[in-house]
Amino acid sequence: GFAILPPGTFEAVDKIIPEARSMYDDFYHNYVKTGKNTDRLSSLLSYSPINGCFQSRVDLRAYPNFQSLAECRPLLEIASTYLGEFPILGSIDLQVILPSLQSNPITGENDLGSQEFHIDSGGSAGKQVKCFIPIEDINETSGATLFLDATTSRKLVDSIGYRAGRIPDKVVFSEPWQQHLVSTDCPSGTVIFLDSYRTIHCGGRVTLQPRVMITLQYVSRYVAAETALQRKRFDFDIQSAMENKISKHLFNL
Numbered sequence: 001g002f003a004i005l006p007p008g009t010f011e012a013v014d015k016i017i018p019e020a021r022s023m024y025d026d027f028y029h030n031y032v033k034t035g036k037n038t039d040r041l042s043s044l045l046s047y048s049p050i051n052g053c054f055q056s057r058v059d060l061r062a063y064p065n066f067q068s069l070a071e072c073r074p075l076l077e078i079a080s081t082y083l084g085e086f087p088i089l090g091s092i093d094l095q096v097i098l099p100s101l102q103s104n105p106i107t108g109e110n111d112l113g114s115q116e117f118h119i120d121s122g123g124s125a126g127k128q129v130k131c132f133i134p135i136e137d138i139n140e141t142s143g144a145t146l147f148l149d150a151t152t153s154r155k156l157v158d159s160i161g162y163r164a165g166r167i168p169d170k171v172v173f174s175e176p177w178q179q180h181l182v183s184t185d186c187p188s189g190t191v192i193f194l195d196s197y198r199t200i201h202c203g204g205r206v207t208l209q210p211r212v213m214i215t216l217q218y219v220s221r222y223v224a225a226e227t228a229l230q231r232k233r234f235d236f237d238i239q240s241a242m243e244n245k246i247s248k249h250l251f252n253l
Helices: 011-032 064-070 073-083 150-160 221-226 245-250
Strands: 002-005 041-043 088-097 128-134 191-194 211-219
Touching: 011 064, 011 088, 011 128, 011 211, 064 088, 064 211, 073 128, 073 191, 073 211, 073 245, 088 221, 088 245
Parallel strands: none
Antiparallel strands: 002 191, 041 088, 088 211, 128 191, 128 211
C-alpha cells in the first residue's frame, strides 16, 4: 500500500523542484509575510498569473511543467502496476500547509481538534494511489504523515470492527500496532506513493515550519466515474493532452 523512493529517482521530479520552490518563495513573501493569506492550506496551482488572484480550482494551463510531471512515464508505470490498469489523473496540486499548534500524536499535548487516524473513503469499485513530493525536507517539526502499511491496517480494522470515521490515538499507539507505524520524515525530492483507501494514516499535526509538497492522485476508471474526481477539479491544456494516447487517457478524454 505504499512506496518511498529517494531523491534522484525520477528526472522529471528533480526538474520540477526548483520551479515549485520558487513558486513557494514568491507566495511566502507576497502573501504570508504581508498578512494577505490567512488560510492554513493554500493551493499554489490555483493562482492565476493573469489576474493575480487565487481561483476556485487548479489551472494547469498556467503551469505546463506540472502537467508534464503528471504525464511522467515512470510515475505512470508505477501507478499502472499498482492499479492494474492505466490511471486517470484524479488531482494535482502544489500545497502549502502553514504552521499549526495541533496536538502531538504521541503526547496529545495542545490538542486543538487535530486529525485522528483514519482510512479515506472512496470508490467502492475502484482503486487509487496518491503521490506526495516534498519541496522542503519533512521532519517532526514540519508535520510528517504517519501510517500503517496495508496489511497491518487490515488486521487493525478487523480487530476493532472499523467501518468508517476516526480511530483514536490510544488504539494505534498501542501494541502490536505502534511498532508498525511509518513516518514520512524525508528529504526534499523524495517521492511517496500511498494508497489512502487501504492504509490507516494521519496527517501532520505539530507543524512549526511550513510543509510544501506536490500532490498527485492517480485513480482507476471506476473511481473517476463514480466520484467528483473528473468533474472540473482542475483545468488543463486539452490541445497538448490530445497529442498522444497516454495523455488522452490520463486526462480522461
